[in-house]
Amino acid sequence: MSQLFSPISLGPLQLDNRIAIAPMCQYSADEGLATDWHMIHLGHLALSGAAILFLEATAVVPEGRISSRDLGLWSDEHAAALAPVVQSIRRHSPIKLAIQLGHAGRKASSAVPWEGGANIAPGDGGWQTVAPSPVPHAQGESVPHELDAAGMQRVIDGFVSAAKRSHALGFDAIEIHSAHGYLLHQFLSPLSNRRQDDYGGSLANRMRFPLEVFRAVRAAVPPEMTVGVRISAYDWVDGGWDVEQSVAYAQALEQAGCHFMHVSSGGVSPHQKIPVGPGYQIGFAECIKRETGMPVIGVGMITEPVQAEQILVSKQCDMVALARAMLFNPRWPWHAAAALGAQVQAPPQYWRSQPREYKQLFGETKLGQR
Structure with missing residues (x-):
């Protein structure tokens, strides 16, 4: 039996296979509100055959958006705009849905x-951007304001409110x-965190705020809702965050009740030097x-079914997530199953597309299950 198409659990969440669609920013929201683009984009990915679909990075407060076109979930109005997308997917696909909640900080x-x-x-x-320290991401960019206690609490409150809305919308998981x-990566990395208080300096101090955010989100939703974390395992810069x-x-998160880790790398410094190649981040996972x-x-230029299968067979990770490869080929899981x-x-509605040589490729779609 193919490992890629074997079942797995992310905490209480049961998945039919080990293919995830990674979060991919679309920069197509209107003041944070989901638009028709999200209905079309997410709708067609939901028919891919993957086990779980992660929505793009969704800002928990307005100033936490990467761009003015980012998706947001900081108000009930934003939840109402996203609800029809979730409901439409539920009617036509058994795929599990996760939402990635985030704050861009100085970026x-x-x-x-x-x-x-x-x-x-x-x-x-x-x-005006905010960050752990008043250090811009790159030379010539705006200097962020250093978050004080009140600012940090606003961020935590934003994550908690967005998590509660995510649960109310019917998402299966939060990342x-x-x-x-x-x-949160900015707090972790010594390249961006220059604080002199209890939230900077030692590893325990730099982890403190991200762990506070996780614990607050974990407490805000029921135990049966899966909560995990996306991490950059390596900064690709000397003296930065490392494996x-x-x-x-990860061990501290596990003790706090984390259900899964989604392992990527880079992003905190324009000085990073990343040797991109097939599966280049799998070693971190x-x-x-x-x-x-x-x-x-695990993620990182996973493009071929045999490659994905071998990663799982060799126990380098438990699932693979595809992003750009899935945009290029939204039926990648179909082709992987055939291979x-x-x-x-x-x-x-699509069963007639099954090629003659793959007569047993398609299984029944079970709707209404979560």
């Missing part, structure tokens, strides 16, 4: 990628964004899997 107030992605200063139509150089610290963070008991999701001799769920 907020940026242009969308197709307009250059540069930082936008408050006087030029942007807004806390602690990667890619955004706020050993990531293992310590393997290290964390070896030192914890949580399921670990590995497995079966994948597909909507009955």
Whole structure:
């Protein structure tokens, strides 16, 4: 039996296979509100045959958006805009739904990628950013305000409120964004955290605020809701966050009730030097899997079914997540099932597309299950 198409549990959440669709920012919201684009984009990915779909990074407060076009969940109005998307997917797909909650910190107030992605200063139509320390992400960018106790509590309150709305919307899981150089990663990394108080300096201090956010979210939703964390395991810069610290963070999260780790890397510094290649981040996932008991999701230029299968067979991680490869080929799980001799769920409207040589490729789609 194919490992890629074997079942797995992320805490209380049961999944039919080990393919995840990773969060991918779309920069297509209107003042944080979901639009028709989200209905189309997420709707077609929900028919892919993957086991779980992670929604893009969703800001918990307005100033936490990467760009002005980011999705948000800081009010009931935002929840109401997202509800039809969730409900539509539920009617037509058995895929599990997770939402990634985050705060961009000093990397907020940026242009969308197709307009250059540069930082936008408050006087030029942007807004004042916040961070652990008043250190900009790159030379020439706006200097963020250092978060004080009240500011940190506002962030925690934002995560808690968004988590409660996520549960009310019917999401199966929450992923806390602690990667890619955004706020929680900024607290973790000594490259961005220069604080002299209890939230800076030692590893225990730098982990303190991200752990406070996790514990607050975990307490805000019922025990039967899966809560995990996305992490950048390595900064790719000398003197930055590294794998050993990531293992310590993962172990602390596990003790706090974390259900899974989603392991990526980089993003906190423009000086990073990343040797990109097939499966280039899987080794980080393997290290964390070896030192914890949580399921670990691996990512990083996973494009071929046999490659994904081998990663799982060799026990480097427990699931694989695809992002760009899934955009390029939204039926990647179908093709992977065909290549590995497995079966994948597909909507009955598409059953006639099954090639003759793969007569047992499609299984029945079971709707209304969570």
